[in-house]
Amino acid sequence: EAAVTQSPRNKVTVTGGNVTLSCRQTNSHNYMYWYRQDTGHGLRLIHYSYGAGNLQIGDVPDGYKATRTTQEDFFLLLELASPSQTSLYFCASSDGTGNYAEQFFGPGTRLTVL
Amino acid sequence: AQSVTQPDARVTVSEGASLQLRCKYSSSVTPYLFWYVQYPRQGLQLLLKYYSGDPVVQGVNGFEAEFSKSNSSFHLRKASVHWSDSAVYFCAVIPYNNRIFFGDGTQLVVKP
Numbered sequence: 001e002a003a004v005t006q007s008p009r010n011k012v013t014v015t016g017g018n019v020t021l022s023c024r025q026t027n028s029h030n031y032m033y034w035y036r037q038d039t040g041h042g043l044r045l046i047h048y049s050y051g052a053g054n055l056q057i058g059d060v061p062d063g064y065k066a067t068r069t070t071q072e073d074f075f076l077l078l079e080l081a082s083p084s085q086t087s088l089y090f091c092a093s094s095d096g097t098g099n100y101a102e103q104f105f106g107p108g109t110r111l112t113v114l
Numbered sequence: 115a116q117s118v119t120q121p122d123a124r125v126t127v128s129e130g131a132s133l134q135l136r137c138k139y140s141s142s143v144t145p146y147l148f149w150y151v152q153y154p155r156q157g158l159q160l161l162l163k164y165y166s167g168d169p170v171v172q173g174v175n176g177f178e179a180e181f182s183k184s185n186s187s188f189h190l191r192k193a194s195v196h197w198s199d200s201a202v203y204f205c206a207v208i209p210y211n212n213r214i215f216f217g218d219g220t221q222l223v224v225k226p
Contacts, residue, residue, distance in 0.1 A: 004157070040123075042204065042218035043158075090157055094214075101146060101208055105157030 003027065004106035006091050012112045013081050021076040021109050023091030031094045032074040033103065034058070034066060036087040043090065049074060050096075081113045117141060118207045120217035128225050129197050135190040135220050137205030146208040147188040149179055152219070153201045161203075164188065175199070200224045 003026045013019050025032060033048040045058030047066035055066055063085060065077040078085055088110050092103040119138045127133055139145060146165055150158040162173025169181040179190045188205060205217040 040218065043216040045213075048213070092157075101214060102148070102160050102163065103150075103158070103214065105159070107155075107157050 004091055004093055004104050006089075006106040006109050008109060009107065010110045010112075012114065014114050015082055017078075017081045017113070019078040019081050019111065021078075021089055021091075021111070023074045023076070023106060024072050025074075025091075025093040025104070026072065027093050027095075027104060028071070029093040029095050029104070030071070031096055032068060033092045033094070034064075034074065034076045035090045035092065036060065036085075037090060037108075038087050046076065078111075081111075083113045085111065086113045087111060117145070117209055117215040118205050118217040120203075120205050120220050122220050123218070124221040124223065126223045126225060127195055130194050133190075133192045133195045133199075133222070135203050135205075135222065137188045137190065137217060139186050139188065139205075139207045141186070141207065141209045143209075144181075144183060147179075147181060148206040148208075148214075149173065149177070149188075149190050150204045150206060150216075151201050152204065158204060161190070195222075195224050197224045197226055 005024050007022045031050050034046040035043045044060045046064050047058050048056050049068035068074050090108050091106040094103045148163045149161040151161050152158045162171050164171045164181050172178050177192050202219045204219045208214050
């Protein structure tokens with residue numbers, strides 16, 4: 001069974017705070033993704049990676065950094081959090097694009113920036 | 115650029131009724147097409163996918179979807195909905211040689 005886990009599940013921080021969201025997948029997948037989900041916007045891609053040390057910019061990267069330390073681990077960093085970054089964050093993994101593109105999602109992290 | 119559109123933000127149906135959730139895509143070639151479901155407080159789960167062949171594809175829990183090249187659509191259907199089908203449904207596409215794009219989702223409410 002494919003597995004993507006995220007931590008923490010809930011996080012509250014203040015404006016200007018430093019936040020790291022963690023994602024681990026045990027699927028042996030090459031691709032990992034970070035999305036944010038907001039009402040009226042669906043899922044928006046922040047960053048993604050196709051392997052350790054690789055980082056690709058998504059559609060809404062401003063204010064976010066990411067780092068893929070291993071094939072399993074992908075981190076999302078908010079170094080100066082702002083209220084506009086209050087959202088539900090999902091991590092996902094996939095074996096690639098095309099025929100192997102099914103994405104497996106984690107349970108999400110709800111971030112509140114006060 | 116938006117490659118997929120779900121025109122209905124919310125759909126309400128009665129339990130036992132049939133269902134259609136609409137999805138339109140924009141692509142010069144047939145993309146890979148997916149439907150995902152998100153139950154409350156959970157991540158997205160794959161319902162079904164289409165790559166080629168028979169335009170009607172079967173998914174889990176009695177869901178099916180029909181691909182139409184002429185209409186650039188991939189609508190999701192179910193013959194008889196159950197209250198447990200209440201969730202948010204996302205259509206997603208992978209245009210040729212590109213990455214996945216998700217629609218904004220359709221909230222399905224099943225009334226008892």
